[in-house]
Structure formats: C-alpha cells, structure tokens
Amino acid sequence: MGRAPCCDKANVKRGPWSPEEDAKLKAFIETHGTGGNWIALPQKIGLKRCGKSCRLRWLNYLRPNIKHGGFTEEEDNIICNLYISIGSRWSIIAAQLPGRTDNDIKNYWNTRLKKKLLGKRKQSNFQPRNTNGLMEENSYPNALSSSALERLQLHMQLQGLQNPFSNFYNNPALWPKLHPSQEKMVQTLQSFKESSNPLMQNTLLSTHAEQGSPKAEAYKPATAADVVHQDAVKINSSKVDLLENSLNGMSSMDTSVPFMGTENKNPLDSNLAPRGEGVEQSNMGIQEVSALQAELDDILNNRTTCYIPQEDQMAEFDCFREINGSKESLMWWSNDFDGKSASSNSWDSTATPVLQTDPGMFQDYELGYSQ
DNA sequence: AATGAAAACAACCGCGGGAGG
DNA sequence: TCCTCCCGCGGTTGTTTTCAT
Known part of the structure; x- marks a missing residue:
C-alpha cells in the first residue's frame, strides 16, 4: 500500500510556471488568501497545478519581500554557522534570514557556499592515523556520513580546535x-x-x-x-x-x-x-x-569529551592555514534567544531574526572570499 | 561558432507530524 | 483514542544558463 497521491498527476501541469499562472495565483492569494487549503486552491482559480506546487511557487517566489540571489557575507556566515551546528534544517536557518526561503538557502548551500568552503579540501585526506602513524582502514571518519564529515570539517575549518x-x-x-x-x-x-x-x-x-x-x-x-x-x-x-x-x-x-x-x-x-x-x-x-x-x-563535572584533531590531521587541511580567527569564536547565540523567536518562520518578515541582533557577532571569522 | 561540461536554479517527491473530526 | 487529511520539510531530480575548449 503506497501513499495516496495528493492530486491527479495525469491532469496537472508540471514544470516551470508561466507568467500567466504566476499572475493568477498571486492575484487570488492576495485577495482571498490561501483559504487554508492548498489542495483545493488550484481548482478554485482554474489552475491545472498540484496544490503543493502552488504552495511552493507562492512561498518561494510570489509572496512579497522575497529576496533572490545576492547573498551577503553576513548571510553566508549565518548559514555556515547554523549548518555546522544544526545541520540541514533549512527552515530553521531560513528563519534567521528575512526574505530568504529554505529552498533558496538549500540551493545556495549545495551549489555555491559548500564548494566555496570545502573546495580547497585535499582529496583523500583526513585519514586518522594509528599510533604508528599509518592510515587505518575502516576507521572512524570513513564511518561518518558525508554530511557529518562535511560538517565536522567545516566546523574545524571555522572554529579551529573548539568543540561547538x-x-x-x-x-x-x-x-x-x-x-x-x-x-x-x-x-x-x-x-x-x-x-x-x-x-x-x-x-x-x-x-x-x-x-x-x-x-x-x-x-x-x-x-x-x-x-x-x-x-x-x-x-x-x-x-x-x-x-x-x-x-x-x-x-x-x-x-x-x-x-x-x-x-x-x-x-x-x-x-x-x-x-x-x-x-x-x-x-x-x-x-x-x-x-x-x-x-x-x-x-x-562538565568535562565533556570532544574531538581534538591531532596536529598532523590539522595539517592535512589547507583551510587551517587560512584560519586567522579566534578560538573563542563560537559565541553565536545571544541572550536574546527566547520563546518569541520560536514562532518565526522564513516567510514571516515581521519575525525577529535572532541572529541579526548583533551585527558584530560573526566577526570572529571570515569565510574564504579569496575567489 | 559549436559543443560538451559544469554550475545554478526551479520544481517535484515522499515522508513525518499536527490538526481536527 | 484512532483515523484521515493536509501542511511543511528536506532530499532529489530536471531544466536552463554559463563557461571552457
């Protein structure tokens, strides 16, 4: 028993949206709202689109105050910081960046930011060594998922030796x-x-x-x-x-x-x-x-174990030679975090982006804008 | 100028969870 | 309490654009 499809896929249009479709959807939502039911919305306005597709189009492109492209350095820092700390929870990351959507951030990360940060990584490095200095097979980093390894590497790159x-x-x-x-x-x-x-x-x-x-x-x-x-x-x-x-x-x-x-x-x-x-x-x-x-x-006694890379492991990364940030750079979060931000979301332009409260918060390190 | 590769962007898909009956 | 429906999320795929040869 598979999951029931959300719409009749044979009778819905797929692919890029035309300006006419955009105009229809935008006009309807601006005057009537979504009506609380995306599934029924396309029929109401005569669009041959899946309700989910309408929702995505509205949230990512048509609603007001959406920003596209042109990510600032500060936004890069925020995205990077949050990705390292919480992983690919794009909606949470987007909540800290007004006007940005989770999809936009996700695409930006996957296509550009990640490469910018990891691009200098040497291939086949970060192999842990045993006591004899030899590479071990099937050792710990190989067991990590690529995502985990990526975050670990990014974290080490940006924070030096500090456990987040x-x-x-x-x-x-x-x-x-x-x-x-x-x-x-x-x-x-x-x-x-x-x-x-x-x-x-x-x-x-x-x-x-x-x-x-x-x-x-x-x-x-x-x-x-x-x-x-x-x-x-x-x-x-x-x-x-x-x-x-x-x-x-x-x-x-x-x-x-x-x-x-x-x-x-x-x-x-x-x-x-x-x-x-x-x-x-x-x-x-x-x-x-x-x-x-x-x-x-x-x-x-709060003596938490953390991963401390050895000197020779550190040397495997070009990025470490480029770090000039402080080890105390992980003061990402201010005291301003509280319940009120919990209700924020990526399309709520009135929400208080908690990470914006201190413009100097991300000054401790810089991304590699060497290109 | 043509073509293939890579990058960037846009949209789709399926799942999990919450709301409401 | 259970069930169904819908929303939202994150991963993935498809399409378009840009770049290199």
Missing part, C-alpha cells in the same frame, strides 16, 4: 531559556544532584522528568539555539542514562539505543561515546565500571 558544544556548555548565557515548568524541575533537581552545572540540570531534566511532563513535552524547540541545546541535552542524557544504569547494575537496561543513532546528525556526537555499542552488563568487570564511573564524573 564546549563553549556552549561553559557559557550559561548562551543557553536558551527553558519553559517555566522545566525551570521549576531544574530547581528541584538541583538539590538532588548538587550539580553546579546548569547543563547537567537540563540533562537530568531531560533524562528523568521530561517525558512525564506534558507541558515540557509541548514546549517544542524551534530556534537554532533550541535545536543545538536539545542536541546537547540529548547526547548527555543518553550517556548519563547509560552510565548510571550501568553503575546501578540494571539488568533491564535497553541497550538497543546506541549513543549514535540515526537521528544523531552532529558529527561531533560520535566523539562523545562509543559507536553503536551498548554496555555488556553481565560481563562488566571492575575496570569497566571504574571507567564508566570516571566518564560519568566527567559529564557531571
């Missing part, structure tokens, strides 16, 4: 505000763990309380900062869960949830934990328990 999460972890001012119910939970849990690290509070919240709180569940993240924050919490909560469960000797632990699941899109995540392996409870020896205890302590 490390500054984020260490600077509470960068964290997005929590839902009030979450804040309350944090306060409760604070005394429980006596942790001085607010992120750990969030971790505990996520690990032990979030699923049981409909309000917290309903508080869906929508900003770039929210997404990054959520990723960070997810990483640590998974790990803390596993470690705590291990140390508690829970025999019923679900080891089917690896640290690096398919949802985990951040390449750096893979450095935070063993790849895809659960903990063998029954065979766990004292040494393993000690190691886990130490690892848990690291997390609780």
Whole structure:
C-alpha cells in the first residue's frame, strides 16, 4: 500500500510556471488568501497545478519581500554557522534570514557556499592515523556520513580546535531559556544532584522528568539555539542514562539505543561515546565500571569529551592555514534567544531574526572570499 | 561558432507530524 | 483514542544558463 497521491498527476501541469499562472495565483492569494487549503486552491482559480506546487511557487517566489540571489557575507556566515551546528534544517536557518526561503538557502548551500568552503579540501585526506602513524582502514571518519564529515570539517575549518558544544556548555548565557515548568524541575533537581552545572540540570531534566511532563513535552524547540541545546541535552542524557544504569547494575537496561543513532546528525556526537555499542552488563568487570564511573564524573563535572584533531590531521587541511580567527569564536547565540523567536518562520518578515541582533557577532571569522 | 561540461536554479517527491473530526 | 487529511520539510531530480575548449 503506497501513499495516496495528493492530486491527479495525469491532469496537472508540471514544470516551470508561466507568467500567466504566476499572475493568477498571486492575484487570488492576495485577495482571498490561501483559504487554508492548498489542495483545493488550484481548482478554485482554474489552475491545472498540484496544490503543493502552488504552495511552493507562492512561498518561494510570489509572496512579497522575497529576496533572490545576492547573498551577503553576513548571510553566508549565518548559514555556515547554523549548518555546522544544526545541520540541514533549512527552515530553521531560513528563519534567521528575512526574505530568504529554505529552498533558496538549500540551493545556495549545495551549489555555491559548500564548494566555496570545502573546495580547497585535499582529496583523500583526513585519514586518522594509528599510533604508528599509518592510515587505518575502516576507521572512524570513513564511518561518518558525508554530511557529518562535511560538517565536522567545516566546523574545524571555522572554529579551529573548539568543540561547538564546549563553549556552549561553559557559557550559561548562551543557553536558551527553558519553559517555566522545566525551570521549576531544574530547581528541584538541583538539590538532588548538587550539580553546579546548569547543563547537567537540563540533562537530568531531560533524562528523568521530561517525558512525564506534558507541558515540557509541548514546549517544542524551534530556534537554532533550541535545536543545538536539545542536541546537547540529548547526547548527555543518553550517556548519563547509560552510565548510571550501568553503575546501578540494571539488568533491564535497553541497550538497543546506541549513543549514535540515526537521528544523531552532529558529527561531533560520535566523539562523545562509543559507536553503536551498548554496555555488556553481565560481563562488566571492575575496570569497566571504574571507567564508566570516571566518564560519568566527567559529564557531571562538565568535562565533556570532544574531538581534538591531532596536529598532523590539522595539517592535512589547507583551510587551517587560512584560519586567522579566534578560538573563542563560537559565541553565536545571544541572550536574546527566547520563546518569541520560536514562532518565526522564513516567510514571516515581521519575525525577529535572532541572529541579526548583533551585527558584530560573526566577526570572529571570515569565510574564504579569496575567489 | 559549436559543443560538451559544469554550475545554478526551479520544481517535484515522499515522508513525518499536527490538526481536527 | 484512532483515523484521515493536509501542511511543511528536506532530499532529489530536471531544466536552463554559463563557461571552457
């Protein structure tokens, strides 16, 4: 059983839109709106187009205040930063760039920006070396998806040695505000763990309380900062869960949830934990328990593991020789992140683009405008 | 000037999730 | 609570334009 088609494909026109079709669609929507039903809209105005096609045409080209082409350097920086931190979530990225659509940004990234940034990458490089300095087969970077590797490389290129999460972890001012119910939970849990690290509070919240709180569940993240924050919490909560469960000797632990699941899109995540392996409870020896205890302590004390490329790996990239930015350059997010931006979207020109609030925010590094 | 390759742009497709009955 | 419909998203494909030879 396949999915039912959204329209009768035999009777709809496909391909480029004519000026007449554009005019019809634009005129109708400007006077009547979409009517809340894109599927029915083409019949209303006598267009032989799929409703989805109409929607796409309107959102990407016909609605007011759309900008095409001519991306500025600042926009490049924003796109690059956000891609590295949250991946290909184009709608979220577009929400930070008024007048830009997710499709436009996606195309721009795929056709130009990515090449601009990665074009200088040496082929067949970034092979990790073993202790003898020899290339290893099937080693970690090869196991990463091209997207993950791309983001990792971009991140390293732009941020030097910094793990994107490390500054984020260490600077509470960068964290997005929590839902009030979450804040309350944090306060409760604070005394429980006596942790001085607010992120750990969030971790505990996520690990032990979030699923049981409909309000917290309903508080869906929508900003770039929210997404990054959520990723960070997810990483640590998974790990803390596993470690705590291990140390508690829970025999019923679900080891089917690896640290690096398919949802985990951040390449750096893979450095935070063993790849895809659960903990063998029954065979766990004292040494393993000690190691886990130490690892848990690291997390609780905010000593997050991060991928630090070796000198020789760094040297493999032309880009590193071009970096003149500061290692402290990852202060992407201001305190202005809050719930109000969560409702923004790419076609809402009235939405406050949170990343625009500080024009100097992206001065820490420059893209390679050498061409 | 012709032609093929590459780049850029535009549109389509299918899936997931939310809203509402 | 379940089911259906629709919207929105991200990946992919198709078309057009530009560039190099």
